[in-house]
Amino acid sequence: MTAEPKILITGLEKRYASSRNGEQVAVTGVDLTIGAGEFVCLVGPSGCGKTTLIQLMAGFEQPSRGRPTIDGRAVTQPDPDHIMIFQDYGLFPWKTVLDNVLFGLEARGVAPGHARTRALETLELVGLRAAAAKHPHELSGGMKQRVAIARALAVKPSVLFMDEPFAALDTFTRLRLQDELLGLWQAQRSTVVFVTHDLDEAIALGQRVVLMAAGPGHIQRIIPIDLPYPRERTSDEFARYRRELFAEFHLVHQWAANPGGDVEGRGGAGI
Amino acid sequence: MLVTWMRLGAMALPSATLTVFVGVWYLAAGYYPPEQFPGPQAVALALVELTQDGTLWANTWISLARFAGGYLLAVAVAMPLGLLLGRLPLIARALDPLIQVLRPISPIAWFPLAVLWFGIGNAPAIYIIFLAAFFPVLLTTISAVRSIPAIYLKVATNFGARPAMIFLRIIVPAAFPGIMVGLHIAVGTAWIHLVAGEMLGAQSGLGYMIVDARNFLRTDVIIAGMLVVGLLGLAIYQGMRALERLIGRRWGLAQ
Ligand SMILES: Nc1ncnc2c1ncn2[C@@H]1O[C@H](COP(=O)(O)OP(=O)(O)OP(=O)(O)O)[C@@H](O)[C@H]1O
Ligand SMILES: [Mg+2]
Numbered sequence: 001m002t003a004e005p006k007i008l009i010t011g012l013e014k015r016y017a018s019s020r021n022g023e024q025v026a027v028t029g030v031d032l033t034i035g036a037g038e039f040v041c042l043v044g045p046s047g048c049g050k051t052t053l054i055q056l057m058a059g060f061e062q063p064s065r066g067r068p069t070i071d072g073r074a075v076t077q078p079d080p081d082h083i084m085i086f087q088d089y090g091l092f093p094w095k096t097v098l099d100n101v102l103f104g105l106e107a108r109g110v111a112p113g114h115a116r117t118r119a120l121e122t123l124e125l126v127g128l129r130a131a132a133a134k135h136p137h138e139l140s141g142g143m144k145q146r147v148a149i150a151r152a153l154a155v156k157p158s159v160l161f162m163d164e165p166f167a168a169l170d171t172f173t174r175l176r177l178q179d180e181l182l183g184l185w186q187a188q189r190s191t192v193v194f195v196t197h198d199l200d201e202a203i204a205l206g207q208r209v210v211l212m213a214a215g216p217g218h219i220q221r222i223i224p225i226d227l228p229y230p231r232e233r234t235s236d237e238f239a240r241y242r243r244e245l246f247a248e249f250h251l252v253h254q255w256a257a258n259p260g261g262d263v264e265g266r267g268g269a270g271i
Numbered sequence: 272m273l274v275t276w277m278r279l280g281a282m283a284l285p286s287a288t289l290t291v292f293v294g295v296w297y298l299a300a301g302y303y304p305p306e307q308f309p310g311p312q313a314v315a316l317a318l319v320e321l322t323q324d325g326t327l328w329a330n331t332w333i334s335l336a337r338f339a340g341g342y343l344l345a346v347a348v349a350m351p352l353g354l355l356l357g358r359l360p361l362i363a364r365a366l367d368p369l370i371q372v373l374r375p376i377s378p379i380a381w382f383p384l385a386v387l388w389f390g391i392g393n394a395p396a397i398y399i400i401f402l403a404a405f406f407p408v409l410l411t412t413i414s415a416v417r418s419i420p421a422i423y424l425k426v427a428t429n430f431g432a433r434p435a436m437i438f439l440r441i442i443v444p445a446a447f448p449g450i451m452v453g454l455h456i457a458v459g460t461a462w463i464h465l466v467a468g469e470m471l472g473a474q475s476g477l478g479y480m481i482v483d484a485r486n487f488l489r490t491d492v493i494i495a496g497m498l499v500v501g502l503l504g505l506a507i508y509q510g511m512r513a514l515e516r517l518i519g520r521r522w523g524l525a526q
Contacts, residue, residue, distance in 0.1 A: 060425060080431035090426040094444045094522045103440075104430035155430065 006159065006191045007034040007057060011066035014052050025216035026052040030066070032210065032219065036158075039185055039192045041206030043199060043245070049217025050195045051163055057193060058084045058161045070159065080108060082159040083152040087167050089144045091136040097123065097147050098132040104155040122150040125184065142173035146180075153184065159191045167197060178204055182229055199249065203241045204231050211248055221248055309491040314498065317491035326480065331499065334465060334476040337393055341400025342461045349408035350450060354442065356409075357416025370409070378402040378464050382471050396468035396476065403464035404457035411456065415449025416442060448522055451515050458511050462504045477503075 012030040015023045027049035034040050042050045055061040057068050059078045068075045070082060078084070083104075091100050098119055105115035123129045126146040136144055145165055152160060166174040178201060185192055196202050202209045206225055213220040223244065227237055293311050300310030309317075321327035356363040378399045385395035419442065427441045469478025477500050484492035 058429070060429075078425075078429040078431075080429065082429075084425070084429055086422055086425075088422065090422040092423060092426075092441070092444070094447070103427075103432075107427070107430040107432040107436060 004036050005033045006036040006038070007032070007068060007070050007193070008072075009033070009057070009066065009068045012053075012056065012063055012068060013065040014049070014056060014061065015064045027056075027212075027217035029218055032222075034191060034193065037189045037191055039182075039194065039205060039207050041202035041209045042193065042195045042212060043197070043202045043209060044212030044217075044220070045214055045249075046197075047217075048212040048214040050212055052217065053212070054084075054161050054163050054193060054195050058082055060084070080104065080155055081157050082161060083155065083157040084161040084163065085145075085148050085152055085165050087164045089136070089141075089148045091144055091147055091151075093136050095135075096132065097128060097134050097136070097139070100136070100147055101151045101154050104151055108155060119150075119154055122154040123147075125153065126150045126180065140173070141169050142177060145169065145177060149181070149184070153188065156188075157190060159193070160185075162192065162194045164195050164197060166201065174198075174201070179230065181205070186229065199242060199245045200233065203227075203238060203245065204233060209245065211245065220251075223248075306488050306490055309494060313491040314494045317489070317495040318498070321480075321492065321495060327495075327499065330475060330477050330480045331503070334469065334478070335503070337396050337469070337473075337476060338400055338462060338465050340393075341397040341465075342404050342458065344397070345401045345404035345457065345461070346408055346454065349405045350412050353409045353412025353450070353453075354416055354438075354446065357413045357446070358438070358442065363413060370406070374406045374410070379467055379471075382468070386472050391472050391474065393473070395472040396465065396478075399464050399468035400461045404461040407457040407460060408450070408453045411453025412446065412450050415446040415453070418449065419445040444522070448519065451518060455511050455515065458507055459504075462500075462507060466500055 009030055009032040012032075013028045014026045016026055018024040030053060042053065044050055052061065056063050057070070057075065059075045059082070062076075070079075075082075092103065095103070098116075101119040101123055102115055105118060106112075110118065120129060120132065123132055126149055128143060128146050128150065131139065131143065131147075136147065139147065148165075166177050169177065181192075182205065192205075194202075194205055196205075203225055209223045209225060211220045211223065212218065223241070225231075225241055227235075227241075231238060297310050297312075300308050300313075305313055318327070356366065381399060381402055382395065385398045389395050389398060423441050423445050424437065427437045432440070465476075466478040466481070469476035470482045471478075473479045477496055481493050481496040481500075484490075484496065
């Protein structure tokens with residue numbers, strides 16, 4: 001982990017009002033420190049609070065306890081320096097690819113000439129300069145997500161939050177985009193928080209993998225992945241990490257199925 | 272080959288329907304005196320007569336002008352109002368009882384008051400067209416704004432867009448395909464009420480031409496007038512469809 005902390009979370013809890021005046025605890029007792037320029041993956045079974053956690057970090061939700069801080073400042077609302085990328089892209093269908101990428105720059109008041117140059121530059125970065133005049137409905141899913149990434153990168157955010165950004169894509173496109181994302185991250189050195197269901201994706205991308213568990217949502221374990229990039233998905237070390245995560249996942253599932261049961265590893269070893 | 276035949280069939284079917292319709296009309300009209308139920312040939316002659324003496328053009332233009340006036344006025348008021356109410360749920364809830372009570376009142380029921388307020392002439396007809404278009408546009412605009420996917424707003428706030436920018440650059444275009452549906456419905460209801468409005472309170476226009484013909488027992492002119500109203504309605508509807516497709520393509524919603 002890099003020395004200086006970028007995102008700091010201590011004792012974070014989020015409760016949602018549920019039916020019959022009840023409350024549901026989505027995540028509780030979350031402690032997590034993310035270094036500047038770090039790439040962290042959040043994984044865990046459905047409903048364990050990954051989306052809740054990332055939305056709290058991005059300022060889309062308000063915590064019930066333990067407000068996260070980024071760069072030492074409390075997160076109270078979404079910030080153009082911390083851009084969220086969604087699974088369903090969030091592109092504006094009535095705008096061309098170029099205008100979509102321009103949106104963030106215009107919202108920031110960047111002069112039109114500069115904005116245009118910058119937008120075309122970032123489109124070039126994701127290999128979509130030729131598609132600048134197209135509308136989102138003319139693009140494949142992978143291209144759409146590239147546009148969303150370009151739109152985010154155009155404003156040079158220091159943090160990228162990504163909530164299962166590649167989950168809707170086919171395997172080949174997903175692998176390609178993973179590599180592209182790593183390339184962009186290594187070039188730009190922004191902090192990336194990446195939610196995924198896919199253990200291989202987490203091992204391929206993350207410097208650390210944060211494994212979450214449900215009932216109520218919490219961090220089960222944090223596993224540093226000490227492999228150089230680009231990571232060889234068929235290597236023995238990769239397989240070792242995969243085994244380790246699967247073993248941990250298995251415990252998580254057991255616990256989710258039988259929350260009262262005494263399963264070793266609950267609340268396990270953080271870093 | 273098969274495709275060609277199917278395409279020919281697709282064109283032949285509506286023509287066949289029309290031919291049969293005119294044929295049945297012709298035969299049926301033979302059993303009645305022409306003042307009661309004129310045949311297609313009498314109506315065609317009436318159309319020629321109306322075209323030649325200029326009354327058809329004059330009345331059509333005045334009707335179209337009133338229609339455009341009432342309809343555009345309704346859109347100009349209802350669309351911005353709907354955009355605001357869609358974004359201000361509290362005010363929308365406050366106004367809801369009023370809207371719900373006014374909406375089911377037929378624009379025709381407003382007619383006596385409209386004449387009292389505006390006198391005979393263009394104004395009552397325009398007012399009735401306005402009312403007929405107002406509620407469909409208002410209600411579809413409100414629901415179009417409410418059903419804008421939350422993700423658009425999330426993205427816009429994430430990039431730091433200010434409220435004015437969100438309203439003009441996100442809310443308005445995102446709601447537009449939904450609003451278009453309301454504009455479409457409103458064209459239909461407004462056109463229907465145009466004739467009613469002119470029958471009751473005007474001294475010109477296609478509606479007036481039809482009542483006036485009744486006073487002279489010119490049933491051929493009545494049916495000619497009805498035909499023109501129907502054909503113009505169809506033309507406006509098709510124009511609307513074309514506009515809708517154009518916008519759909521622009522918005523990336525075209526199939
Ligand atoms: N807006 C909300 N209102 C009420 N409950 C919510 C809300 N959002 C999430 N929850 C609850 O919080 C818990 C965590 O949900 P969350 O969406 O964060 O899980 P997740 O790990 O992202 O799941 P998935 O992998 O399926 O996306 C769930 O039990 C969910 O029902
Ligand atoms: Mg989720």
